[in-house]
Amino acid sequence: MAELKSLSGDAYLELSHGYAAAGLAYGAARGPEAARGYGMPCTGGDLPAASAPRAPAAAAESSGEQSGDEDDAFERRRRRRGPGGAADGRRRPREQRSLRLSINARERRRMHDLNDALDGLRAVIPYAHSPSVRKLSKIATLLLAKNYILMQAQALDEMRRLVAYLNHGQGLAAPVAAAPLTPFGQAAVYPFSASAALPCPDKCAAFSGTPSALCKHCNEKP
DNA sequence: TAGGCCATCTGGTCCT
């Protein structure tokens, strides 16, 4: 995706703008409940555990809670597959159906957990949180989070360089003099950090090899 | 109306 390939300093904001602004008034039209997205459109949305935010202890979804619509859907699919079905032909139909429903419920629960985690991620990504703004899609959430992490890592790197620069009079601190590290211990691979800038006339560029946005010399145009 | 996004169902695969 193009957003990921361009990791310029504004990549995060560009992505945020592109995805978040695309659906203004979406939330207002759909309503916050609908925007949460657990409406279960396939089955008419009348499953209690699916149409409302799931209570932590209310994971007691069982096959007994399936709606009549789901029964119909099951029957339709069963007829399409023919007698015996594709799963386990040795099971009696009732037993087989009960097993299928419990598997479905488990999968539903798993996806709800995944969506809860995505909601948690959305909550900590800085973007326009507003009832009138459509919530981030799943893919946008992941891409935005990735770029945000990269941005934070870059900022941390800049701060480290600044600290090293300020402490330069007392000698070079070995850990900082080495290749700049991300919080995860990997070498920084930001394509936007150094290449375009000229060497700093001061000591920061000579020191780290990478001009710093926090250094006034690095930002001076020739 | 087409396309995007989503929830759900389903069968397959892997792991415990």
Added chain:
DNA sequence: AGGACCAGATGGCCTA
């Protein structure tokens, strides 16, 4: 055997 995970299919809702 049962559960977790995954990907494909399906159908609904919404926006441009």
